[in-house]
Amino acid sequence: MSEVIGNHIIHKYLRHNKKFPHVLCPGCGHGIALGALIRSVHCLGLEKDDVVIVAGIGCSGRLAVYVDFNTVHTTHGRALTFATGIKMAKPHLKVICLMGDGDALSIGGNHLIHAARRNIGITALVLNNNIYGMTGGQCSPTTPHGSFSMTSPYGQLEKGFDVAELARAAGANFVARGTSFHAQQLDKLLIQALQHPGFSMVEVVSPCHTQYGRKNKFKGAVDMYKWLKKSATPVERYAELDETGQKDRFPIGVFVDNDAPGLEEQYYALKEKMRGRKS
Amino acid sequence: MAAGRKKKRKELFALGNEAVVEGALLAGCSFYGGYPITPSSEIMEVMAQRLPKNDNGVFLQMEDEIASMGAVIGASLAGCKAMTATSGPGFSLMQEHLGYACMVEAPLVLVNVMRGGPSTGLPTSPAQGDVQQARWGTHGDHSMIVLSASNVQECLEMTITAFNMAEKYRTPVVLLLDEITAHTREKITIPREDEYEVFNRVVPTMPPEWYKPFEETVRGVPPMPPIGSGYRFHVTGLTHDPNGFPTSRPEEVADLMERMFRKIDQFLPQVSLYEEYLCADADVCVVAYGSVARSAEYAVEQARERGVKAGLLKLKTLFPYPRAATEKVMGHARALVVPEMNMGQISREVKRVNNGRATVRALNRVDGQIITPSEILKAIMQV
Amino acid sequence: MAKEKGNSKVTIYPDWCKGCGICVAFCPAKVIELDGQGKARVVREEDCIHCGFCELHCPDFAIVVTEIERCPK
């Protein structure tokens, strides 16, 4: 088995002129997801100069400033649009989007499905905490039916999105789901995603105790990780369960694994062809 | 198309929108991201043909105008000269990102071919209703360069100018056209290479560890490296310090805001573009821009024939408002006529400069029709 | 990746620890506890099996687990 790629590695990728600890709450799953992202970049041997983190607005988006890559903190919901411009202009760069669930699926839902459809070579991380963390706990498009938030004080009546299913339907090349509790698996999923051509999306189920847990009968951050441990089920095993078995569980793992060429590959190949050279 | 014979300038019979593309490509535009909308779509369609053939050209049709501006800013950060074009409804959608571009000092060109509004308005009719929106449409206090063009040749020239200003001052530049200018087809001359200037953004030359992306410089405009060139830094729409890190410390906030204003204000004479036509001895001066300036030119000539000393101040820069040029004509003109296809968006600027010295007569039309020379002539003769 | 007990050094940076308790709750060898100030503290380092969980799941990158370095005998 491979060696633990621990925090001594991560520290090398943090910005030393930023104040630590970071601004996120104690136990916030987003920090764990950031760790997994850094380890994946490290394991793939990518140069810092070649990595671009494009973040949206939310607690999730706040992560970008802490890492020593090219970092762009954009507007709420629109990270993928900036990333698309960057990737098309500089296709050799590894462009990674960090978005929250509100960010990627509510205000930015249109951009998510179109990025997936056009298969642009971006790896998108959706840090799904089922809530608007940054703005104080309003419901998001992934807040589960029946759960409580500042704007669903009597229980959410709407259904939540299945993020992975949405990305699959929109045509993403690679779709996976992990959790902040399963950090090692998350490393592997991110490594796969980063190596994929075209659009890859990894949903990271990431606890927000401050805004979601407290309102939904979780005793503390740890309690939320215990819930993840219990309910996240490898997709293969999940598929074998009957309906009662699947209840209160959700699948993690790889859902879509295609390798259609990314838009930027196709575009530059077309340019070459038009210049009359062999591509 | 005539084969490019040496020394001879190429001539084209082009729409205003097509001339924008010619100008953009001469200026070095290598990225277009947009969403179709009348009456700007020809810009996008011609770009779709031309950019893929260019060395580094990238063309993208995005899912909406918000995405278009996002992609354009991304490409700009990655080192491209980037642009988009739209019309009223799309311009409204672009406002949040226009402000983002101001804040992160991303050079880009946004062409807005104005049509009747508000809302879906008059998609195929001319108007000049977005002038103040171009200046103040995005939230927060900010500088903005807004240019205009009144004929097809100027569409080409002002697009080059727009790119040059964007690159020089690290700022978004809005070029306002109206439906008439955009859809007029006339002969234009493509300037020879030695006949126009192209400015490329200044890139840093110090070692990366020393580079501060938003630091004050002599010009007030920090150098800007393309993403991926070894200068790793943070870009954010949050108010930031010279390193690009978010800050709310009052002195750092003030420094940033003041620098962003100063970097454009200190170049006012270079940024304020206008043309004077028969202004030197004018008693009555028309202040106009866009297609209306063409009608005004004709009206001024007719007024002269009738013995009225009329002149035309044609504005090519709308913002920062060319105050000095206006004050100059006010020195001798007893009356100013400001014809506009809106309810008075530039005449209010003229009145502010005027300070009660001359009579300012606004001539407004908002029915989707062009203001004719005879209407302007009538106003000249009346004041 | 679990290793033998007694070979690992667990370092916690108290300045970065926010006391969320994740490391405490999930350490299989109960190596870490929260102290009176609500910061994680190593109490049974000798039991650490170097599973890596605490290091991978600390949201604040405040834990480093390394092998104890011994001079060759």
Ligand SMILES: Cc1ncc(C[n+]2csc(CCOP(=O)(O)OP(=O)(O)O)c2C)c(N)n1
């Ligand atoms: C256009 C716009 N609308 C609203 C906001 C306010 N806002 C900031 S973050 C946010 C929601 C964040 O939730 P999510 O994307 O789930 O991220 P999290 O904080 O949970 O990680 C909202 C609504 C904004 N910044 N911009």
Ligand code: SF4
């Ligand atoms: S509010 Fe929630 S998402 Fe935001 S930092 Fe706190 S725990 Fe994380």
Ligand code: SF4
């Ligand atoms: S996981 Fe990290 S932040 Fe949380 S208690 Fe342990 S050391 Fe502290």
Ligand code: SF4
């Ligand atoms: S490495 Fe494993 S055994 Fe050792 S302290 Fe961390 S969680 Fe406990």
Ligand SMILES: [Mg+2]
């Ligand atoms: Mg959220």
